[in-house]
Amino acid sequence: MKAAVITSFGEPSVLRVTEAPRPVPGPGQVLARVHAAGVNPAEILARAGAFRLPAPAIIGFEFAGVIEAVGSGVDEGMVGDRVAGWPDSATQGSYAEYTVSSNFATIPDGVSFEHAAATVIGADNAARALGLLNLRPGETLVVTGASGALGSAAVQFARQRGATVIGVAGASNADFVKSLGAIPVAHGPGLVDRIRAAAPGGVDAALDTAGKGLLPALVEVLGGPERVVTLADRDAARHGVEFSPGGSGNRDSRPVQEALDLIAAGAWTARISRSFPLDQAADAHRLVATGHTHGKVILLP
Ligand SMILES: NC(=O)c1ccc[n+]([C@@H]2O[C@H](COP(=O)([O-])OP(=O)(O)OC[C@H]3O[C@@H](n4cnc5c(N)ncnc54)[C@H](OP(=O)(O)O)[C@@H]3O)[C@@H](O)[C@H]2O)c1
Structure with a gap:
């Protein structure tokens, strides 16, 4: 699959798009084809090396996409569902064509992948x-x-x-x-x-x-x-x-579902600043680092 792979942490230019192995969903996980990834201030820090993640790393802490396959213990009937949530691993993230997740909400009809991806971490x-x-x-x-x-x-x-x-x-x-x-x-x-x-x-x-x-x-x-x-x-x-720190231990998909349902009802705004193709991930990071994006910055893997 295509992914922005970091082999050494540092400046935005370390986000290089290359081929990487497609992840395999384990027990309780789904494999999602990522259609949109929100770009977050925490990913700026992660890319710069602040979290001391092991390399090679694919970052990206929220995604919206379609379930492509499921691991053991997950209903096969979910294949094809549109979902938005968190990749399970900080180094097998959403700046890629595929990610694996066990924590997500369902994207209602009429809500775009970009708006869904823009909602997860915020909500x-x-x-x-x-x-x-x-x-x-x-x-x-x-x-x-x-x-x-x-x-x-x-x-x-x-x-x-x-x-x-x-x-x-x-x-x-x-x-x-x-x-x-x-x-x-x-x-x-x-x-x-x-x-x-x-x-x-x-x-x-x-x-x-x-x-x-x-x-x-x-x-x-x-x-x-x-x-x-x-x-x-x-x-x-x-x-x-x-x-109040965020983190994998306290993520709750229920407010995400609530916000997505409100978007579908026309009662919630998830503002998008700009969407970038994956190979412009470095430019997306430069924009988020300004601190004044006027809306969510999105990558389209
Ligand atoms: N603890 C957690 O669970 C958790 C989870 C996710 C994110 N975060 C953190 O939460 C923060 C916000 O994330 P975000 O994704 O919402 O960022 P964002 O979309 O980029 O929003 C940044 C906000 O900060 C405002 N701002 C920028 N410079 C400012 C200044 N000098 N004085 C006052 N306000 C200023 C911006 O206002 P204008 O553009 O209108 O000036 C904008 O409203 C980040 O630090 C992120 O790391 C924490």
Whole structure:
């Protein structure tokens, strides 16, 4: 199969498309023909060597595609199903024509592979973080990174659950954040005052998905760190804030299914910035590394 194989970690140019063995689904796994792979900030770190993955590695931590074959213990009737989820291995990922997975949601009719791939990691992590915040209907939530994959999912789940949402993002994304149902607030100096002005009744909780040093401002607005959670700021402990790590142990396909069903119903937005053919994976990584993609970057293996 064709895959972007990393033989030594480093600059984007280490993503080289070449032939690689097609993986074989083991017990409980399916083999999926990958039609779209989301490109994530974590994959930028993985490619640069931060996770010390063994080489050769095929990265890519979310996928959408079609089940081509199944391993033992999996219903043969699933062959041909359109699914979106997580590759089981960090080194047999979705930057390839095929991957193996045991954790996925079903893509409803009318939802594209690109939109499905763009939904997996955002919906899962946003839902988990909102669960930690124990958000109740009628409460006011601040979401930073509201224009991004995780933040836009958090805004939409919080709105679905009856919260008022202040969405912090770049000024050029204000209209997008508003279209998700949030009150847009620009990031940058003066953030605390702008959030207070947007929420005269006060703020009950905050979710940081930007990871750009915004925790002191969120703690100040809330008057304490108890109802602040970050998905992205490794300095969380220093501010008394809970960091919620993602990972293979806590992935939940149910919020992904919920978001995909809402896309099919016209009630959820998974914004795509740009799609690249697999052999332009390095350019896709350069775009994601800017931190301002204006939507999900997708690879089409
Ligand atoms: N803990 C976990 O489970 C987990 C899982 C997946 C991802 N993550 C992390 O979550 C973060 C977001 O991922 P993503 O895929 O949602 O990224 P993304 O789609 O690229 O979104 C990035 C967001 O950050 C905002 N931003 C960029 N620079 C900023 C700044 N200086 N100040 C304030 N906001 C800024 C962007 O706003 P504008 O473009 O509008 O300026 C955008 O809303 C990444 O750090 C990623 O590694 C964590």
